[in-house]
Amino acid sequence: MKKNHLFMIILGIFFLIFPLVIHSHYYQHLVIIIFMWVVIGSSWNLLAGYTGQVSFGHAIFFGVGAYTAGIFATKLGISAWWGMVFGGFFSMLAGLFVGWVCFRLRGPYFALATLAGGEIIRLIATNWESLTEGMVGILIIQTFKSKLSYYYIAFVxxxxxxxxxxxxxxxxxxxxxxxxxxxxxxxxSLGINTSLYKNISLLVSSFFTGMAGAFYMNYMAFIDPEVVFSLHYVSIMAILVGIVGGVATIWGPAVGAFVMVGLQETFRSSFFGLAPKWISQAHAMAFGLLVIFVIMFLANGIVGDWSKIKRNIFRIKPSNA
Amino acid sequence: MPLLEVKNLTKAFGGLMAVDDVSFHVEDGEIVGLIGPNGSGKTTTFNCINQFFPVTSGNILFKRKSIIGLKTHQICHLGIGRTFQVVKPLARMTVLENVTASAFCRVNTIKEAKDEALRVLEFCNLADQKDKLAKSLPIAGRKRLEIARSLATKPELLLLDETAAGLNPGELDEAIELIKKIRDIGISILIVEHIMKVIMTISDRIHAINFGQTIAEGSPREVANNPAVIEAYLGEQHASR
Incomplete structure (x- = not known):
């Protein structure tokens, strides 16, 4: 227990001083995105990993949070940072509605209903142009020039x-x-009001995901429905972050966010320019292979199967020597 | 005062009358056995009492108040606990966590819930298994865990659904002991059981049903000698002898 605390403090200090030492905007940006995915992955994990309600529609909450911040800034002229609060709040309203509809279903049927919900809201956001500007998207002016402020906000x-x-x-x-x-x-039958507590889990989950969405709006300064309501880049990514890191573990999504954003970036940049350009097209395949690998060998994710990983590494080492 | 009164309970699944006009009651401090061949509607009766299924007609009174239309978790809060015939352990939680989760029914802090859970586990002879995962328990342990979990919700009436099925003779005696111990701390019990050794030794009264209808009612001895009961279990030839 003590060892873990020490490790966490060291890790915390490392990330606190990271942007002060590493001045590269690129690496700062990567860590900011990782922090954002830690939030989304952890929220997804609360609902899917701990409460067992697997959501394929976390883009709903991410997008609602982002659009709340964006619309408040462009239509009402208030700072998009208010969106961090309101985004979480409106995301919870969306969560309330999703829960009202989807919690009538259980297991895979719930998952499919949330999947459909995500697609529905993406189409609404695309077509309701008077509110969302449709495919044109929403553009705001970034508050801060340096990445440092964003870094620490995402960190907190x-x-x-x-x-x-x-x-x-x-x-x-x-x-x-x-x-x-x-x-x-x-x-x-043990006196647990299951529909109430499923909704509580969903509301907490949607609140944090909405805040992450509002942060994304502030940070990237541009959103459109294809980005923030994306099935592939948000909903599925949230699931991958959770599964790869470790479902129903506190630190799993954090590790998963690190691995997934790292992997995504490695492919997007064609292995940092070392591999031919076409390899960036293969990232979806790489994700698929990773999922197969994780399910076959690390069913509980990296954190969940950490003891197994350690054991295997130690077993391999002596035989090599 | 009757603790539980079931009045003209009827439950139909489409055209099938799973429970047809069944009435019985459980007095305070009593153990009442509910018997009948497979498919006679015993578990359905349980599912109606704790409102897993909406009843088709009839009434169920707990402490003279109708509980029809309440939610399952509200039934538990009123003071009716139940166990499942097909055990439903919360598999990836430890035994202690299983019972702690249900102890929250009456208390609010973690400490109180854990203390209560430990007390109940001690009572059920499961204390030495408390840190095992529920899925690693053998069937006797799982049946005991079912009981421990429902006891932690502090019920006044416990519905036991075949808690002795699948146990070996030694475990059976322990199960009977446990059920008697539960009665002795003042909890009334409605028990469904196929094993006659259990039901005949512990029940104060027995209610027998077949095809969803009451066929006999009375003391264990009366019911065991009732022709309709013998016919339901062993066939007509045995009944006429």
Whole structure:
């Protein structure tokens, strides 16, 4: 336990001083994006990993958060940073609606309903041009020139998201969420109001995802429906971050975010310019292979199977020597 | 005062009458057995009492108040606990976590819930298994865990659905002991059971049903000698002898 705390403090200090040492905007940008995915992945993990309600539609909450910030800034003229609060709030409203409709279904049917929900809201955002500007997208002016401010905002957001989820999972709510995941009928016969607690989990999850969306609006200064409501780049990515890192572990999504953003970037830049250009087209295939690998060998993700990974590495080492 | 009154309970699945006009009651501090051949509607009756299924007609009163239309979790809060015939352990939680989760039914802090859970596990002889994952328990342990979990919700009435099925003779005696111990701390029990050794030794009264209808009612001895019951279990020839 002590060792873990020490490790966390070192890691925290490392990320605190990282942008002060590494001045490259590119690497700062990468870490900012990783922090953002830590938030989305952790939120997804709360709902899917701990509560067992696998969502294929987290783009709904990400997009609603981003659009709330964007629309407030362009139509009402208030700072897009207010969107961090309102984005989370409107995302929860979206979550309430999604829960109202989709929690009538269980298991894979719930997952499919959220998948459909994500596509529906993407089409609405594309076509409701008077509100969202449609495919033209929303452009705002960035508040800060340097990346440092964004870096620390994302850092605080990621840390608080992980910490809040950690607190929740240690409380009564945590026990209830996991009970619902393990057996919904047993949970309700033990006095757990399953529909209430599923909705609570969904609301917390959508709040943080919405905040991440609003942060994305502020940081990238441009959004359109194809980006923030994307099935591929948001909903599926959230699932991959969770699965690769480790479902139902506190640190899993953080590790998953690191691996997935790293992998995505490696392919996007054609292995940092070392490989031929066409390889950047293969990133979807690489994701697929990674998922197959993780499911076959690390069913609980990197964090969930960490002891297994360590064991295998130590077993291989002596035989090589 | 009757703790639980089931009045003219009827549950139809389409055209199939799973439970047809069944009435019985459980007095405070009593153990009432519910018996019947496979498919006679015993578990359906349980599912109606804790409102897993909406009832087709009839009434169920708990402490003289109708519980029809309440949600399953509200039934639990009222004081009716149940176990499942097909055990439903919260597999990837430890035994202690399983019971702690249900103890939150009556208390709010982690500490209180854990203390209560440990107390119940001690009561059910599961304390030494508390850190094992629920899925690693053998069937006898799982049945015990079912009981422990529902006890942690502090019920006044416990519905036990075949808690002795699949146990070996030694485990069976332990199960009977446990059920008696539960009665002794003042919890009324409605028990469904196929194993006659269990049901005949512990029940104060027995209610027998077949094809969803009441066929006999009374003390264990009366019910065991009732021709309709013998016919339902062993066929007509045995009944006429």
């Amino acid at each position: 957001l990621a840390i608080s998201c992980i910490y809040v989820i950690h607190l929740i999972m240690k409380s009564k709510w945590g026990y209830y969420f996991v009970s619902i995941r393990e057996d919904e009928d047993a949970a309700s």
